[in-house]
Amino acid sequence: MSIGLSPAYVTLFDAEVKQAYQGKAALVGATRQRRGVEGNLVKFPKVGKGVATLRVPQTDVVPLNTDFSQVTATMQDWNAAEYSDIFMQQKVNFEERSELVQVVANAIGRRQDQLILDALLAGKGSTVGHGSANLTVAKLRSAKKTLDTNNVPPEDRHMIIHANNLANLLSETAVTSADFNTVRALVSGELDTFLGFKFHTVGDRAEGGLSINASSHRKCLAFHKDAIGYGEGIGPKTEINYVAEKTSFLVNAMLSACSVAIDSEGIVEVEALES
Secondary structure (H helix, E strand, C coil): CCCCCCCCCCCCCCCCCCCCCCCCCCCHHHCEEEECCCCCEEEEEEECCCCCCCCCCCCCCCCCCCCEEEEEEECEEEEEEEEEEHHHHCCCCCCHHHHHHHHHHHHHHHHHHHHHHHHHHHCCCEEECCCCCCCCHHHHHHHHHHHHHCCCCCCCEEEEEEHHHHHHHCCCHHHHCCCCCCCCHHHCCCCCEECCEEEEEECCCCCCCCCECCCCEEEEEEEEHHHEEEEEEEEEEEEEEEEHHHCEEEEEEEEEEEEEECCHHHEEEEEEECC
16 A cells, blocks of 8 residues: 555545656667567667778688677566555545555666666776866766767767766856857756756656765766667556555556667766766
8 A cells, every 4th residue: 555645635635646756768769679579579670880991802702700799688577556445535525545656666667777877887888087077078078089089970879967967067157158058048948958968857866876885986877879778668658557455456467578789889878077
């Protein structure tokens, strides 16, 4: 049974329900996706590169001997569930089950994000931005330079940062001035795109969120969409079933998914010191 429902009697509460602030899924669209996976494993193929050779008349063509490989991820099964007691429901003037649907769905969405965050961090190719500063434009440029050096395509680049890092970036003129950035961040207090990166801002999350160590060094992540894979056997879905033994409805969201780094050259950790 959901905690805290019993005091929510009609005489005490309005019908408008205020849900606790919570994060939602935000990162799946920034990945290379495989849906409808059957079985316990999902494999993402990876094709290597080669160098063209000068043609010499009347000689055999020299093959590139391109390397073909694959990365494998193991599916994980997740639930986010809560009971809705029918006796308690009779004592309140709001539809508890519909509210719980949002709660469990958001919990599963954050788990999707965490699978991706953990895979990105485990598969990073390099780290930039060491030092005693928060996230700065200089560190973003360093991440861009690393991806450029690795010949990562300029389109479909993403950057995941924490809300504290965003606040620091918004204090820099290069981010907020129309002279430097056509998307003026201070108009809405958000940062959508900058230096070719699509930004995703996450706050503190019980699932872990963006990693931060004991020294307050936050691990932001710059990456290309094709560098990270996301596989899904059972997509996020929610069911409501009556459980007679508990005289309650079980509101259950479920997910079977996994994530894995495909190419470490397309993933850069950007370290930022938070005060």
